[in-house]
Amino acid sequence: MKKNKYLKQLLISTVAIAGTSAISASCTNLGILLGINKNLYITKQIPDNLLRIDYLKFKNMSHEYDIAKTNYVDIYQEKDNEDLYVNVNQMFSALNGFFNLKMIKNIDYNNRGVKFDFWNGEQILFDSGENRISYTSSDAFSFLFRMQMKDYGRYIHNVDYKVKNFNDNNSIPSFELSKYNYKLYIKDSNVFIPLSLFNLMFCSSNYYNLYYNGNELIGADYEQTRVPNNYMNSFYVKNSVINTQNKRINNYNFMSFLFDNYYGLASELFKSQQVKNFDEYATKIGVKNDLLSTDNKDYNEAYFKLWYRGLNELHSRIISYSFQDKKYKNVDGKNYSQKNINYHQRLKQLNTSREKNSKNSRVVHFESANTARIILDSFDVGTSSQLNSDEKWRYDSYWLMDAAIKKIKTDPRGKDIKNIILDISLNGGGSAAAMEKVLGFLTNKPINLLVQDKLTKSITLNQFNIDTNQDAIVNKNDSYPEYKWYVLTGINTFSAANLFAHIVKTQRIATVIGNKTGGGMFSVLPTVLPDGTNVDISSTSGFSGYDGNWNNTTLTNLPITENGVEPDIHLNYYDYYSSNIVNAIENHKHDNTHISIN
Secondary structure, three states: OHHHHHHHHHHHHHHOOOOHHHHHHHHHHHOOOOOOOOOOOOOOOOOOOEEEEEEEEEEEOOOOOOOOOOOEEEEEEEOOOOOEEEEHHHHHHHOEOOEOHHHEEEEEEOOOEEEEEEOOOOEEEEEOOOOEEEEOOHHHHOOEOOOOOOOOOOOEEEEEEEEEEOOOOOOOOEEEHHHHOOOOEEEOOEEEEEHHHHHHHHHHHHOEEEEEOOOOEEEEEHHHHHOOOHHHHHHHHOOOOOOOHHHHHHHHHHHHHHHHHHOOOHHHHHHHOOOOOHHHHHHHOOOHHHHOOOOHHHHHHHHHHHHHHHHOOOOOEEOEOOHHHOOOEOOOOHHHOHHHHHHHHHHHHHHHHHHHOOOOOOOOEEOOOOEEEEEOOOEOOOOHHHHOOOOHHHOOHHHHHHHHHHHHHHOHHHOOOOEEEEEOOOOOOEOHHHHHHHHOOOOOOOEEEEEEEOOOOEEEEEEEEEOOOOOOOOOOOOOOOOOEEEEEEOOOOEOHHHHHHHHHHHOOOOEEEEOOOOEOOEEEEEEEOOOOOEEEEEEEEEEEOOOOOHHHOOOOOOOOOOOOOOOOEEEOHHHOOOOOHHHHHHHOOOOOOEEOOO
């Protein structure tokens, strides 16, 4: 493939590795044919510009990955700017169990460059001569073991997979580190990069993050760090991090790198302010000086203004305070976001209305003789233990849909049901895999999912079906097309639920009713700033439905749903829990897409 060829050309031209025999000899000396030998060579040498400041045991907090409890890691500090560094080889080895080291095919190197080749064809080049990290695609940073607790892919049957790349013929994606005052070092065939960059590239994008509080180095998954808990609070209280001006500059440089490269809405945001990058943006909106301040009150306020007033979108939020605050959970700043205020006001209204109308069952409601309602407030995949319980529908959206359909089929009230309202009006999203599985209950035709990756300028088209009757076969016996499906949406229909609405509308799987969805086209990227502040932003991976001509699809004509999906038929919010919705829709004039129910 072209992407492999161009990376090989780049390696040869900029790193000037010797002939094949020299590379082979080097590889043999390192024992890096990792399909046979999973031990990475870890040097004891240290680059001249780095100082080793800590040697400590790595502690994995996640139950999803089996990582040895006896792995130690060195922490280094850049002598001039105090930035924290790690040895990439050592980190791969210490996190073996999160990383699948058998995925590494071989490593080529000399004193200026190191190239990792993976068995899936992906490559990463660390080039110290150009101070650049090049890679074939985002998948190069995701050579992981499968999660142990949840089976996301069960019942999903892939039909087709297509990819288009829009990089220039002679270029591949890369990170230019000098733009952000970063430097990568190579010593004795080992790569040394800032801890914050290693975490962002290899961990954050895989919903896992590393935390160093000056005393401990831990790794934790998304749920462990986004839901307040005693351990994270204690970890922050016990930190020994001291704010210095250099560290605030390092933190700012990381934010510049993060937003310029990993924020999916960056181009639209910068264009709206007529700026070219994050540094210009932070300067223009007046938060740069406060972000650089060593006073935590100053930079916390700047974070609130940046995330909630500047970005003003629901995927971007501040989860925790910094180490300097000596506490974890953040509850401040959301009043700066008008979108957040509107979201929670409508959420409160609909919850009150739902309670008043006794719409509180998580399985099914029989609205009338011919209409049932299924309420689905999130897209979830249950753990293996949860799926072994008698009420697995409480934990997994696939099994909730299965239970709801069985209820309709077996309950005497369901014998005349012709219409089903799938109520996702309060669904804030969740797992994309769970969302895909729910789609399969509405149709047995191939479902299209379009994914754009702004990081690599590529788009993929995934086609899949769902096995809804658990017979390991996908055919006409799956799904329930005998019902007329309606999908109820509103401003609180967000993220994966926004995508669900777009897919059913685009492929005409169901009639979307209610109000415009809340948006959230790009998936969440959870990461941590060098000062310890946990944040979410919209990632570079954008998801949408698709029913177009693949040959004519480009980056400029992709469907955009970040600001929401309009319904086919509009309803007033106060009519959402009426039992006459479908009757009103069937009796309305077809040139009138706004219905009021008396």
